[in-house]
Amino acid sequence: MRQPDLELIHLTKRYGDTVAVDAIDLKIAAGSYCCLLGPSGCGKTSTLRMIAGHEAASEGDIVFGPSNITDLAPAQRGTAMMFQSYALFPHLSCIDNVAFSLKMKGVDKAKRRARAAEMLDLVAMGRYGERLPAQLSGGQQQRVALARALITEPQIVLLDEPLSALDPFLRTKMRVELKALQRRLGIIFVHVTHSQDEAMALADLAVIMKDGRIEQAGSPRELFNAPRTAFVAKFIGGHNVLQGSAGAFAVRADRLHLSRPGADPDASPRGRGAGLDAVVRSVEYQGTFVQLTLDGAGSEITATLDEPTYDATPFQPGDPIAVSWNEGDVHPLAGAPSPPATSRPQLAPA
Amino acid sequence: MTNLAQPSDAGTAAASTALAATDAATAPRAARPRGRYGWAPPAWLQALPMALVFALFFVLPLALVAVVSLLDYNDYEIVPAFTLRSYSETFEGCYDQLPGLCTILKTYWTTVELCFAVWAITLVVGFTISYFLAFHVRTLTMQTVLALVCTIPFWTSNVIRMISWIPLLGRNGLVNQALMGSGVVDAPVEWLLYSRFSVVLAFVHLFTFFMVIPIFNSMVRIDKRLIEAAYDAGASGWQTLWNVVIPLCKPGIVIGSIFVVTIVMGDFVTVGVMGGEQIASAGKIIETRLNALQFPPAAANAVILLAATLLIITALTKVVDIRKEL
Numbered sequence: 001m002r003q004p005d006l007e008l009i010h011l012t013k014r015y016g017d018t019v020a021v022d023a024i025d026l027k028i029a030a031g032s033y034c035c036l037l038g039p040s041g042c043g044k045t046s047t048l049r050m051i052a053g054h055e056a057a058s059e060g061d062i063v064f065g066p067s068n069i070t071d072l073a074p075a076q077r078g079t080a081m082m083f084q085s086y087a088l089f090p091h092l093s094c095i096d097n098v099a100f101s102l103k104m105k106g107v108d109k110a111k112r113r114a115r116a117a118e119m120l121d122l123v124a125m126g127r128y129g130e131r132l133p134a135q136l137s138g139g140q141q142q143r144v145a146l147a148r149a150l151i152t153e154p155q156i157v158l159l160d161e162p163l164s165a166l167d168p169f170l171r172t173k174m175r176v177e178l179k180a181l182q183r184r185l186g187i188i189f190v191h192v193t194h195s196q197d198e199a200m201a202l203a204d205l206a207v208i209m210k211d212g213r214i215e216q217a218g219s220p221r222e223l224f225n226a227p228r229t230a231f232v233a234k235f236i237g238g239h240n241v242l243q244g245s246a247g248a249f250a251v252r253a254d255r256l257h258l259s260r261p262g263a264d265p266d267a268s269p270r271g272r273g274a275g276l277d278a279v280v281r282s283v284e285y286q287g288t289f290v291q292l293t294l295d296g297a298g299s300e301i302t303a304t305l306d307e308p309t310y311d312a313t314p315f316q317p318g319d320p321i322a323v324s325w326n327e328g329d330v331h332p333l334a335g336a337p338s339p340p341a342t343s344r345p346q347l348a349p350a
Numbered sequence: 351m352t353n354l355a356q357p358s359d360a361g362t363a364a365a366s367t368a369l370a371a372t373d374a375a376t377a378p379r380a381a382r383p384r385g386r387y388g389w390a391p392p393a394w395l396q397a398l399p400m401a402l403v404f405a406l407f408f409v410l411p412l413a414l415v416a417v418v419s420l421l422d423y424n425d426y427e428i429v430p431a432f433t434l435r436s437y438s439e440t441f442e443g444c445y446d447q448l449p450g451l452c453t454i455l456k457t458y459w460t461t462v463e464l465c466f467a468v469w470a471i472t473l474v475v476g477f478t479i480s481y482f483l484a485f486h487v488r489t490l491t492m493q494t495v496l497a498l499v500c501t502i503p504f505w506t507s508n509v510i511r512m513i514s515w516i517p518l519l520g521r522n523g524l525v526n527q528a529l530m531g532s533g534v535v536d537a538p539v540e541w542l543l544y545s546r547f548s549v550v551l552a553f554v555h556l557f558t559f560f561m562v563i564p565i566f567n568s569m570v571r572i573d574k575r576l577i578e579a580a581y582d583a584g585a586s587g588w589q590t591l592w593n594v595v596i597p598l599c600k601p602g603i604v605i606g607s608i609f610v611v612t613i614v615m616g617d618f619v620t621v622g623v624m625g626g627e628q629i630a631s632a633g634k635i636i637e638t639r640l641n642a643l644q645f646p647p648a649a650a651n652a653v654i655l656l657a658a659t660l661l662i663i664t665a666l667t668k669v670v671d672i673r674k675e676l
Binding site: 052053054073074075080081083084085087088089090091100101103104105148152 | 573575576578579580581582583584585586589593594597598600
């Protein structure tokens with residue numbers, strides 16, 4: 001049987017006069033991993049909590065397959081939530097934490113503990129059943145929280161910044177495991193995050209939100225290769241947002257061609273596009289690439305070069321530089337460009 | 351990449367040398383205890399003032415009571431000879447009367463009954479107030495204000511608070527006048543004052559606050575997300591209360607219970623005033639003996655009372671623990 005899709009229709013959340021989520025429409029296909037991405041205060045957590053049933057929708061509907069689940073209690077929706085910093089019950093052992101929802105349903109002790117042990121095995125925590133949450137590391141707590149969410153056999157798992165409490169190394173590891181688990185179970189995961197890396201790595205459907213609205217939704221590749229607005233281009237990183245005669249446009253940081261001014265532009269195969277003059281402000285060696293920050297035409301430009309390209313012309317801070325790009329790499333952006341970002345565009349190696 | 355890598359290499363080398371130097375300098379000193387301002391006294395010295403206060407004002411008097419309870423006495427003085435007379439006389443005839451209860455056991459039983467009633471009522475009322483404060487009052491300011499309102503009864507003395515019940519509950523008091531005026535009863539209700547009812551009422555009035563504070567204290571520490579997590583797992587309100595809130599309030603419940611139980615078990619003023627000097631209690635026995643200047647039997651009764659109280663508290667903590675096994 002085909003699993004149902006999850007659909008948000010005109011979903012709105014108001015707190016007094018503040019609109020946290022502004023009439024969003026979104027369809028999450030069955031079995032897909034959806035990341036809600038955006039800066040804090042963009043409405044991503046409110047959206048997640050409305051899907052979970054921990055926040056009442058002010059307007060609009062949440063439809064899961066044939067049924068409208070907007071006003072159902074959390075446990076009746078077929079959803080399970082994994083809370084930020086996990087919210088494990090500190091007085092219960094891992095196995096009792098995982099068995100909690102079965103206990104609430106009145107499943108007898110032996111049966112619920114056996115089922116909980118299975119779930120702990122699923123997340124490779126079988127050996128830690130009798131430990132209290134305080135005796136576990138962050139990563140282990142997260143696995144237990146995941147097992148607790150999965151024991152209800154949910155059709156949608158909702159994760160509220162699940163990786164933010166972990167150190168960077170563990171974060172990457174757990175993210176691989178999350179994705180693998182989602183694939184194996186074939187159910188919808190909705191994952192709230194403010195990290196574009198996480199969304200890029202995990203999402204089948206990445207949804208970038210801003211001020212309670214969806215700025216752009218699509219696969220990470222679509223977002224990265226065709227950002228629709230300046231906000232998306234800046235938020236997802238790896239892009240320069242520039243002002244042209246026809247309005248704002250984005251160029252990927254790794255598609256810029258840099259040369260010494262005055263050097264013959266035809267000497268480079270990519271030198272035939274548009275360009276501008278700039279001055280090198282800083283050079284950062286990042287391992288797999290070298291990142292240059294440039295001051296040009298009143299805007300900050302970031303360029304990433306691979307090592308051989310950099311070594312061919314090793315620019316130093318203060319050097320004048322000619323920046324050019326192919327017309328094919330230009331993505332026109334909708335709407336007015338956002339005011340100069342307070343932080344510089346974030347970079348993700350492409 | 352040489353031009354980029356080299357300076358950073360040199361920098362790292364310099365940094366690690368500096369680190370090594372710092373390590374070498376700190377290592378020998380790290381062995382001695384060091385506070386924020388350099389030298390800190392060793393742990394035993396830091397604990398000494400509290401230990402002295404504790405020994406002087408708690409251990410020593412308690413030991414004296416225990417010793418005095420074992421001394422002999424006559425009508426006007428303590429005789430410095432060890433005897434178990436105070437204990438044996440306290441329980442005199444109790445064995446013969448079994449299964450009936452002798453006066454002393456009846457008195458203790460009354461005290462325990464009173465204590466249990468007060469404990470149960472203050473627990474329910476205190477827990478409810480704490481729950482309201484912790485989960486329904488949203489702002490910290492309002493929580494603080496309402497917690498202060500709870501302290502209002504403590505703005506007047508214990509005795510005044512007790513006595514103020516009398517015009518309310520007396521034979522011609524406000525309550526009886528209202529009941530008779532509205533035709534609910536024909537004659538004044540006698541059990542309102544100078545009865546177990548009035549004693550329990552006064553205790554509850556006086557001591558619910560001792561239950562509220564520790565329970566509230568452990569309740570505000572409960573992460574609100576735990577409540578949501580329980581709701582997410584399909585728990586009803588009562589199930590969340592029983593499976594999440596109460597177990598996490600256990601420390602507060604135990605501390606509050608210890609306050610209430612110890613106060614009620616040892617009290618003689620409230621029982622005296624509100625019981626119209628008609629109800630015997632364990633504290634009352636000690637008071638009577640003290641008034642007669644019979645210190646050894648008073649001390650013996652104090653020791654017995656202490657043992658009884660400790661038993662009850664142990665039993666209470668066990669009861670709270672048992673819940674976990676269900």
